[in-house]
Amino acid sequence: GESVGLHLPTLSVQEGDNSIINCAYSNSASDYFIWYKQESGKGPQFIIDIRSNMDKRQGQRVTVLLNKTVKHLSLQIAATQPGDSAVYFCAVNPGLYGGSQGNLIFGKGTKLSVKP
Amino acid sequence: EAQVTQNPRYLITVTGKKLTVTCSQNMNHEYMSWYRQDPGLGLRQIYYSMNVEVTDKGDVPEGYKVSRKEKRNFPLILESPSPNQTSLYFCASSAGGGGAYEQYFGPGTRLTVT
Numbered sequence: 069g070e071s072v073g074l075h076l077p078t079l080s081v082q083e084g085d086n087s088i089i090n091c092a093y094s095n096s097a098s099d100y101f102i103w104y105k106q107e108s109g110k111g112p113q114f115i116i117d118i119r120s121n122m123d124k125r126q127g128q129r130v131t132v133l134l135n136k137t138v139k140h141l142s143l144q145i146a147a148t149q150p151g152d153s154a155v156y157f158c159a160v161n162p163g164l165y166g167g168s169q170g171n172l173i174f175g176k177g178t179k180l181s182v183k184p
Numbered sequence: 185e186a187q188v189t190q191n192p193r194y195l196i197t198v199t200g201k202k203l204t205v206t207c208s209q210n211m212n213h214e215y216m217s218w219y220r221q222d223p224g225l226g227l228r229q230i231y232y233s234m235n236v237e238v239t240d241k242g243d244v245p246e247g248y249k250v251s252r253k254e255k256r257n258f259p260l261i262l263e264s265p266s267p268n269q270t271s272l273y274f275c276a277s278s279a280g281g282g283g284a285y286e287q288y289f290g291p292g293t294r295l296t297v298t
Binding site: 074102110111112113114117157159170172173174175176177 | 219
């Protein structure tokens with residue numbers, strides 16, 4: 069089955085700097101990847117997603133990079149702001165051949181702290 | 185407003201007393217799912233439903249039941265709760281054919297079983 073790991077449980081950055089949060093997955097058949105943000109006391113909130121036929125996708129101040137060769141996913145946040153402080157989760161859908169299309173495997177999360 | 189609602193938000197109960205946590209979405213989504221969140225373990229999927237009357241086990245289904253009789257509702261049932269089911273529970277929904285689309289999460293239900 070799929071397993072999702074995170075490189076760092078916590079990350080502290082200075083306001084205005086760029087943040088990079090990393091994630092690794094195990095199943096090469098996984099075909100859909102998502103990043104979620106969870107603020108204290110709230111449910112996870114979708115940030116950005118990417119499918120396996122892409123290696124980069126950009127949103128507003130965020131970029132997701134997918135390296136299928138090494139099964140690695142990263143989230144880059146440009147010009148990090150205090151409002152970006154939260155726990156960030158990557159999630160992986162193992163896909164039709166890796167499991168079930170309805171199954172979503174989450175990493176354990178990285179807590180991002182932004183220093184003013 | 186598009187949203188996923190859960191009730192109750194907080195619940196303290198005793199071992200063995202059956203309980204139901206309701207989940208409802210107003211986005212006409214086909215897919216719904218339940219997760220539990222525990223410190224150090226992240227979010228783990230309990231059950232999911234691809235559509236009405238179609239449910240499937242996630243990674244940690246033991247001790248839970250679900251039903252999907254209507255598109256908008258997906259209740260989570262604990263027939264005989266135990267202390268190891270103390271957790272923060274999230275319901276989520278998404279459009280399309282499964283988990284491979286953006287999921288919208290509810291606000292969470294904090295359950296304590298004594």
